[in-house]
Amino acid sequence: MPRHFTTRRELEQHHFYPAATIGAPLLALFLSAYLPKLFPVSTIVDWPLIVVVYFYIARRNPLSGTLTGTLTGLLQDTLSNGYIGVNGIAKSVIGYVGASIGLKLDVDNILTRTILNFAFSLLHSLILFVIGYVLLASHGPGMLWTHELIRAVVNCIVALPVFLLLDLARSDI
Amino acid sequence: MDSFLARYKGLFVLLAVVLAQMIGLATQMRRPDYLSRADGHNVRIVRGWAAYTIVPIEKLLWRTGQTVRGTWHGYIDLRHVRQHDKDLQYQIDQLRLQAAGTAEDARQGQRLQHLLGFKQAYVGKTVAAQVIGTGGGDRSHILVLNKGSKDGIAPDMAVITPDGIVGKIRDVYPDSSQLLLMNDSSSGVGVILTNVRSRGVLRGTSSGAVQIGTLLPDDRIKPGETVVTSGGDRVFPRGLSVGTVRSVSLDPEHQPYTSILIQPAANLDRLEEVLVITDVAQQLTLAQTADSDADPSARKASEIVAERLPGLHTETVQDGMKPPPDPAKKDAAATTTVKATPTLHRDHYSPGTVPNAAEMKPGAKHNTDQATGAPN
Numbered sequence: 001m002p003r004h005f006t007t008r009r010e011l012e013q014h015h016f017y018p019a020a021t022i023g024a025p026l027l028a029l030f031l032s033a034y035l036p037k038l039f040p041v042s043t044i045v046d047w048p049l050i051v052v053v054y055f056y057i058a059r060r061n062p063l064s065g066t067l068t069g070t071l072t073g074l075l076q077d078t079l080s081n082g083y084i085g086v087n088g089i090a091k092s093v094i095g096y097v098g099a100s101i102g103l104k105l106d107v108d109n110i111l112t113r114t115i116l117n118f119a120f121s122l123l124h125s126l127i128l129f130v131i132g133y134v135l136l137a138s139h140g141p142g143m144l145w146t147h148e149l150i151r152a153v154v155n156c157i158v159a160l161p162v163f164l165l166l167d168l169a170r171s172d173i
Numbered sequence: 174m175d176s177f178l179a180r181y182k183g184l185f186v187l188l189a190v191v192l193a194q195m196i197g198l199a200t201q202m203r204r205p206d207y208l209s210r211a212d213g214h215n216v217r218i219v220r221g222w223a224a225y226t227i228v229p230i231e232k233l234l235w236r237t238g239q240t241v242r243g244t245w246h247g248y249i250d251l252r253h254v255r256q257h258d259k260d261l262q263y264q265i266d267q268l269r270l271q272a273a274g275t276a277e278d279a280r281q282g283q284r285l286q287h288l289l290g291f292k293q294a295y296v297g298k299t300v301a302a303q304v305i306g307t308g309g310g311d312r313s314h315i316l317v318l319n320k321g322s323k324d325g326i327a328p329d330m331a332v333i334t335p336d337g338i339v340g341k342i343r344d345v346y347p348d349s350s351q352l353l354l355m356n357d358s359s360s361g362v363g364v365i366l367t368n369v370r371s372r373g374v375l376r377g378t379s380s381g382a383v384q385i386g387t388l389l390p391d392d393r394i395k396p397g398e399t400v401v402t403s404g405g406d407r408v409f410p411r412g413l414s415v416g417t418v419r420s421v422s423l424d425p426e427h428q429p430y431t432s433i434l435i436q437p438a439a440n441l442d443r444l445e446e447v448l449v450i451t452d453v454a455q456q457l458t459l460a461q462t463a464d465s466d467a468d469p470s471a472r473k474a475s476e477i478v479a480e481r482l483p484g485l486h487t488e489t490v491q492d493g494m495k496p497p498p499d500p501a502k503k504d505a506a507a508t509t510t511v512k513a514t515p516t517l518h519r520d521h522y523s524p525g526t527v528p529n530a531a532e533m534k535p536g537a538k539h540n541t542d543q544a545t546g547a548p549n
Binding site: 034037040063070075089 | 182183190195198223230304307309311313316351353379380
């Protein structure tokens with residue numbers, strides 16, 4: 001049955017199967033917990049961030065992006081030994097910003113996706129650092145910019161095939 | 174007004190969500206124990222839900238992997254097994270001979286340590302556990318183990334490998350537990366540098382390195398020096414291998430302390446199987462002590478040690494004869510009061526020349542010269 005859109009925004013908002021909406025973030029959380037056991041270097045990949053960035057920019061709905069990011073971040077915090085809410089705050093902010101930017105860009109373009117992933121990965125690291133420094137008073141050695149740049153690049157490389165896979169989960173294609 | 178709220182609905186939701194989480198963070202900062210990383214009751218429950226959800230999947234995957242690996246190694250990949258078996262049997266025979274000698278040395282070492290009064294703790298009982306998952310991401314250095322409270326595991330138990338210490342147990346669930354690695358920024362291990370004998374606290378850094386940051390500069394601390402547990406943290410038994418010193422440098426943020434980076438003995442990135450120390454036995458229990466006392470070889474050792482200790486007086490006792498009594502000893506035993514010899518010429522300072530203060534009256538004149546007979 002053909003879909004009918006009344007606005008350009010509705011036309012550009014992608015829709016997903018519910019199983020994919022729930023299952024993809026959970027799978028990403030599981031991968032982030034299980035893959036480092038097999039491949040220790042994979043700890044640098046933030047699988048939940050990649051998946052939720054995809055949903056932010058594809059749905060283009062700031063409200064939905066904020067709530068999805070919050071839930072995914074909180075679940076990620078429960079698996080770690082850190083304070084619950086650190087990743088929640090970071091991913092809810094990124095969810096809102098991502099969905100807001102997604103309204104103004106062609107997010108199906110590979111170059112746009114790469115740049116957005118790189119920028120959001122760096123922004124995520126910066127928010128985590130600010131939360132740790134300001135809210136949690138953890139005065140460590142400061143932000144390791146080289147490490148975070150490498151993380152952003154790796155996240156970009158991993159995100160491209162993941163985005164293509166998640167494109168298949170859209171219900172409006 | 175309604176259009177304003179509708180227009181910025183997403184932003185208001187974001188602010189509300191962030192504010193709620195900040196309040197949650199502030200609540201968690203109020204830990205049950207000051208400076209402790211132990212979670213509160215509600216946080217533990219939330220983490221428990223996550224563990225109950227993800228651990229069964231991790232266990233399933235781990236078992237599947239073990240089955241596939243076992244099938245391949247046990248039934249398919251069996252080339253050169255007979256020759257390998259023969260070589261191993263020969264090695265076992267050689268190792269048995271070595272083990273017999275080593276066991277005898279160990280028994281002798283324990284007896285001598287007991288005689289010297291050491292109270293060293295040893296690993297009493299361990300539970301082998303498999304690593305089935307991680308905490309996710311490189312900001313959290315924890316691993317998930319497949320053994321939990323049903324297997325006798327409890328929080329703060331030490332976790333080791335044959336190479337060295339790994340970390341300690343953090344949260345425990347019935348069928349699984351969380352291992353906090355020693356390179357996590359919230360962990361701490363009491364250590365001792367074997368050559369310098371300096372004690373310090375080993376901590377993880379945010380980058381995953383391991384360092385001692387509580388020692389003052391010391392030229393004797395060199396890269397390559399071995400670091401072992403000191404036992405002061407009451408988690409790790411004393412003397413377990415921790416690692417070696419990798420580099421020594423001044424800590425620019427905490428002057429005048431040094432930053433001593435340690436290379437862990439155990440490979441923290443490649444942990445498959447670990448040992449959880451469920452019982453730390455004192456070196457010799459009462460029963461062992463009794464056995465040691467009854468052991469003729471132990472008595473012989475004590476006699477040997479006693480003979481080697483230097484004595485103050487060497488007395489030769491002839492057969493059937495008592496040694497002559499020492500007059501100095503006899504006097505020392507009989508008299509306990511020391512008397513001063515009388516003075517030849519009495520003066521103001523001689524004992525008894527000045528009347529007792531209780532007998533003196535204010536304003537009265539006391540002629541001490543009469544008493545002393547000393548000239549003016």
